[in-house]
Amino acid sequence: MDPKTLRYSKTHEWASLSGDVVTVGISSFAADQLQDITFIKLPAAGDDVAADRSFGEIETVKAVSDLYSPVSGTVAEVNQPAADNPDLIKNAPFGDGWLVKVRVAPGSTLNHLQSYDDYQKQVASEAH
Amino acid sequence: MIAHRQAPKKKDEQNSVRRMTVLVNDHWENSLADAYILNTSSDRKAMLDAIGVSSVDELFAPIPSSLRLNRSLNLPAAQSELELSQHLEALAAKNVPAGKAVCFLGGGAYDHFIPSVVDAIAGRSEYYTAYTPYQAEASQGSLQAFFEYQSLICQLTGLDMANASLYEGGSGVAEAVIMALNATSKKHQVLIAESVHPEYRQVLATYLANLKAELVTIPTPNGYLDPNALRRTITDQTACVVVQHPNFFGCLEETESLASVVRDKQAVFIVSFDPISTGVLKRPGDYGADIAVAEGQCLGTQLGFGGPYLGILACRKQFVRQMPGRLVGETVDRNGKRCWVLTLQAREQHIRREKALSNICTNQGLFALRAAVYLAALGPQGLRETAELCMKKAHYAADTLCKRSHVSMRFKRPFFKEFTVCVQSNEVPRLLDGVVSSGFHAGLSMGRWYPWLQDSFSVAVTEKRTKQEIDGLASALQARLMHMEKGGA
DSSP states (O other): OOGGGOEEOTTSEEEEEETTEEEEEEOHHHHHHSOSEEEEEOOOTTOEEOTTSEEEEEEESSOEEEEEOSSOEEEEEEOHHHHHOTHHHHHOTTTTTOOEEEEOOTTOOOTTSBOHHHHHHHHHHHOO | OOTTOOSOOOHHHHHHHHHHHSOOOTTHHHHHHHHHOSSOHHHHHHHHHHHTOSSHHHHTTTSOGGGSOOSOOSOOOOOOHHHHHHHHHHHHTTOOOTTTSEEOOOTTOOOOOOOHHHHHHHTSTTTOOSSOOSSGGGOHHHHHHHHHHHHHHHHHHTOSEEOSOBSOHHHHHHHHHHHHHHHTTTOOEEEEETTSOHHHHHHHHHHHTTSSOEEEEEOOTTSSOOHHHHHHHOOTTEEEEEEEESOTTSBOOOHHHHHHHHHHTTOEEEEEEOGGGGGTSOOGGGGTOSEEEEEOTTTTOOOGGGOSOOEEEEEOGGGGGGOOSOOEEEEEOTTSOEEEEEOOGGGSTTTOGGGOSOSOOSOOHHHHHHHHHHHHHHHHHHHHHHHHHHHHHHHHHHHHHHHHSSOEESSOSOBSSEEEEEOSOSOHHHHHHHHHTTTEEOOEEGGGTOGGGTTEEEEEOOTTOOHHHHHHHHHHHHHHHHHHHTTOO
């Protein structure tokens, strides 16, 4: 997916809306910050998730980080290959390393999330 | 005799006793207090000076006289070290410990033989602490011992992962259930057999009291959990099923049938097992247990009047992130040398308190070490021989008691080293108390936990019991029962 077309949360998740389904992943900035991902815990299909609430965890050698959902809805699909092989997240955070697809209410938008340009500003301010 | 003083003596008399029995200097009270209490009289003076009051009485002056005790505490006079040891020895002599009478007590704590190598190693000053140090990796010797303990427990259970131990068997059951609830987050029902140790079930009920969980006990009127009863009770909401094998009555459970019922509902199968029994019985992992827990006292720890003991917990790999407590892993240091670290610590309280899986953040290090040394000393062959001796002697005991002592087997089930018998009397506690005076701890009265078993008691037979002791128990029980039938006290 083209990072420039995606929307971003303050907590470094990206979201992409297609119909009523939002694909969620973490940004390349976040993936680069996470050294040696050892384990990722994702919800199960059918679980409800809520915007700004934790829906999973990424565990690295040094720390565990919560994953926050950018939207509210019901998990439609989980990227099991990425859960089984976290290197996918590290190597292709915008592609094969996506995390979950969330079915949202019809007519939902991603307007509450940042644009690519705004997110770049946030990253620039956090990068040092 | 200074022990058991009935009434406080007059002050003068107390003082004279002190003067006679303590090798005195004139200020012994102060010096004694200063020797044992860090808050010395000069410390108190410094603190009072800092506050700006002249005495402790002045400090407490705002508290009205009517609210104060205005007299000394009603305690016996202070005793010298000599007096105190005599007093404590007199109290201790009232106990009849396992070493003083022949012990057929079981119910989770057993009088097994402890090879002297266990004390020799566990008593070394490098190891002789109950705790893993805070900077755990600085103590490579302790971590290596725990890693070996974990490896031995994996071999013993036939499961993939074991933690560095919990406190004892009962909390082990509760922690295993919480693991299962976390692993099956949408299910809330917990099924447990009535044949599981009643105190473990009480611990579990306490742990679950404020969690979103429904605890259901399945009756075991025939001394074991009938797989059909389980099949009728289990639902899609069942997160886990807990059984004990061999169970609290000593009977074996139909573990493989139970495992298949549990598997059909995709629930977690938790088994509380007897580590010694794995010398002759299948390992929990081999008959389908997902999580195995045990009281580890039988592996090299003294009876010690009930503790401290050792909680054993092992599980299949898929549950490792739900596993509470410390886990030691093997790795290499920067020079490529083999070494040990605490691993997967994200599960633990000190990393993420609000998401911790358990409030257990240490292990029962000293007793895990004892278990590791015990298992290493016995080896697989020694464990097998120990288990065979227990089993053969227990079966000899059951036959002998039934033939000679007017008792009969309460349950017609296979058993390992423990069995439950019944008598023609509901005064089992009186019977058992009476037999103590003949030099035998004959067994555990079941009525204490099971109202429907007022006429029953369990008898445990370890490898330490001799034929003579078993025959002696049969005679003592028979004599006592006849005495009671004749209306004797």
